[in-house]
Amino acid sequence: MEILKGGCYCGAIRYEITGPPRWSGHCHCRSCQLALGGAFVTWSKVAAADFTITSGSLKQIEKTLGIRRGFCGDCGTTLTYAADSEMAGQDWSADAWFAATTLDDPSVVEPKAHVFVSHQQPWIKLADQLPRFEEF
Template sequence: MTTYSGGCQCGAIRFRVSGKLKDSSICHCRMCQKAFGAYYAPLVSVRGADFEWTRGERKKFRSSNFVERGFCGDCGTPLTYEAPDGMAVAAGAFDDPSALPPTVQFGVEGKIDFVDHLHELPGHRTEEDAQAAPFVLEIASYQHPDHDTQVWPPEDRA
């Protein structure tokens, strides 16, 4: 049985999912855009899998008469879309989101036209911006690492 883990960027909330995850999607509806602060929301359904919160408790916002959205109250990371037909977890909250590629798009009536052309934009590595923003060469991430930890934050940073 495959096991996936993940959590928010500050590490206050962690989760584990065991089982087959087959419904990975992107939603373009306006509510998802606002909930994620992005052009679309990548989500992975956990219906039929064993899901557990392993650290912390998410806060929830009722975004409609049917849906609640979970997020970290400390760092704001979007975590869940919870509807009567089950829960989906933000794909980027998984420790390895590349293992869960989307297979379908929803809410395409809200899709922003340029989204289909993002792959045509020039791409640059982070360090290529060092001349304009030299601090990028000295960034030390305080985000939770992409694996489970016994204690977070580290005691030398607490």
């Protein structure tokens, strides 16, 4: 089994995932824009059992009820996203979502779609042919 590693900017938090991400996509929602300070973020997911924090511990913020973002308390890097409820027909508690670019080698990620393009900033011009969804 392939083990992929990643972590935060300062190195205080490290994680491992077993195997490649099962899905990845670019999220343009306003919440992600504010939380990560960018026009969009690329999230990836693996089965929750395949994601392990190997050093350090995440701080979490729950600005929206039932949605937690995990980040490094030292450098502020956002690493994870978790939702308690079922959304878009998926049981999100079965998955571990992580910011794809926090992998040591983010080139293994293959985004499949753009989501929440209803929140996309007007100065972002998408040139790829990935599917686009108004919401998730």
